[in-house]
Amino acid sequence: MRDDETFQDLTRLFAAEDRALEAKSFVDDVMGKVRRRKMVRRVFLLAAGGAGALLAALQVPNLLGDWILLDGSVDTTILSAISSAQQQAGLLASANPIWLAIAGVVGVTVAAVTTMERT
Amino acid sequence: MRTDPDLAAEAARGSEAAFAELVRRHQGRVRGMARRLTGSASAGDDIAQMTFLTAWQKIGTYAGGTFSAWICAICWREFLQVRRRTRPEIEFDETAEIIPFERPSDQQDDRMDLSRALETLSEAQRVCVVMCVAAGLSHREAAEAIGWPLGTVKSHVLRGVEALRKHLAKPKVA
Incomplete structure (x- = not known):
């Protein structure tokens, strides 16, 4: 026996009540809030991403300058190149702490995306 | 007519129109459920709205099956959250015969x-x-x-x- 066989008459009564509810204004309200949430998320991500991009762009001249100075120490083999790149990244981070701020902004952006992204 | 799972899949890809159709199809059931659980039309509709907003965020987790069961489960969780916020002293006890439940008197006549x-x-x-x-x-x-x-x-x-x-x-x- 199906679950609802014993109370289909009551189910019909409840369903009639539900059908009488006005749908349009409710749907409009919900979709309005959905759109607002989407917009807030977009603005937040654009602002965070823009700030990160601006900070990164401001550092490009310094980065290129440091890279050229350090470039002479880069070996030709892949392994030593990776190791050298790691050293250079470390040197850059210690020489210019703004990279920590950039990493922070990226972290905040990723956290924002993780929090607000639809799963 | 497109099925609920089809609409949910489209909504998961970002289609607002598909989600709006799902809201339109299920709003009566969800509002009715929330109104009956709370005993209030306004509180019920608030919970129903929160239910659909949560559903929009989590539509990607809908893995087929009955959409109404999925959305009603969300509605139940939203109801419990509101209930805990407004009356944290009352825990649900399904063995209890009568649990006091505060109900607004504004709609008693209706x-x-x-x-x-x-x-x-x-x-x-x-x-x-x-x-x-x-x-x-x-x-x-x-x-x-x-x-x-x-x-x-x-x-x-x-x-x-x-x-x-x-x-x-x-x-x-x-």
């Missing part, structure tokens, strides 16, 4: 027989009747949504339906 009959049930019976009889979930779906044993849900539905029928069969006093 209540239909069905609503009045629901109010005569213990809260556990009312929850099970609302989920299975009014929202149309199967016993199993309701048990999964509210986290109670299947046998308990069945027994509450059985007693609740019996009590509803008795109440509705009573002659009206003019």
